[in-house]
Amino acid sequence: MSSPNTEELFHIFCNSKASPKDTVKRAEAYMDSPSLSELLRELCEKHGFAPAALMEKAGVERTMGYRIMDGSRNPGRNTLLRIIITLEADMDETQQLLRCGQRAQLYSKNRRDAYIICGIAQHMNIEQLESELKQAGELGLYEHF
Numbered sequence: 001m002s003s004p005n006t007e008e009l010f011h012i013f014c015n016s017k018a019s020p021k022d023t024v025k026r027a028e029a030y031m032d033s034p035s036l037s038e039l040l041r042e043l044c045e046k047h048g049f050a051p052a053a054l055m056e057k058a059g060v061e062r063t064m065g066y067r068i069m070d071g072s073r074n075p076g077r078n079t080l081l082r083i084i085i086t087l088e089a090d091m092d093e094t095q096q097l098l099r100c101g102q103r104a105q106l107y108s109k110n111r112r113d114a115y116i117i118c119g120i121a122q123h124m125n126i127e128q129l130e131s132e133l134k135q136a137g138e139l140g141l142y143e144h145f
Contacts, residue, residue: 003030036100037071040083043097047087058086059126059142077103078141081116085126085141094120112138 004012009027016023024031034042044051055065059082060075067073068083075083080101084094091106098105106113106120115136119129130140 033100035071036074036097036102037069039097039100040069043087043089043093047089049087054083054086058082074101074103076144077101078139078143082126082141085120085124085129088123089120091117091120111136 004027009030012027013023018026040054041051044054051069052062052065055062055068058079060068060079064073064075064079068075074080077098080097080103084097087093089097095105106117108114108117112133115133115138116129119132124132126141130142133140
């Protein structure tokens with residue numbers, strides 16, 4: 001039997017008569033997403049970054065960077081987006097990192113997210129995308145919501 005896709009898992013959870021604990025336990029084998037720190041380590045290697053250098057270039061304070069990489073802290077969405085942009089992650093990697101970091105994925109019907117999607121697709125660096133966002137009157141990548 002092949003692994004159920006996300007929609008099939010959703011229906012399994014919705015239609016289960018068993019307790020949530022039992023239902024999730026039976027489905028756990030299909031829920032094998034890596035942690036954010038695992039995925040970041042994998043992508044650092046793939047894109048040729050030392051984790052400390054990645055965090056510094058993305059403007060992440062050293063202690064926070066260590067906590068992100070050891071899995072004890074999930075960064076905010078803007079911090080994670082700066083890490084993504086610095087990594088030059090592709091769109092699939094971007095969405096997966098946001099998902100693993102428990103942050104909202106980029107949504108093309110959101111104006112600010114549309115700018116970010118374009119910036120990532122066009123391989124803009126943080127400063128270039130920050131400038132685009134500011135010119136558009138959108139919150140920058142260093143601002144908090």
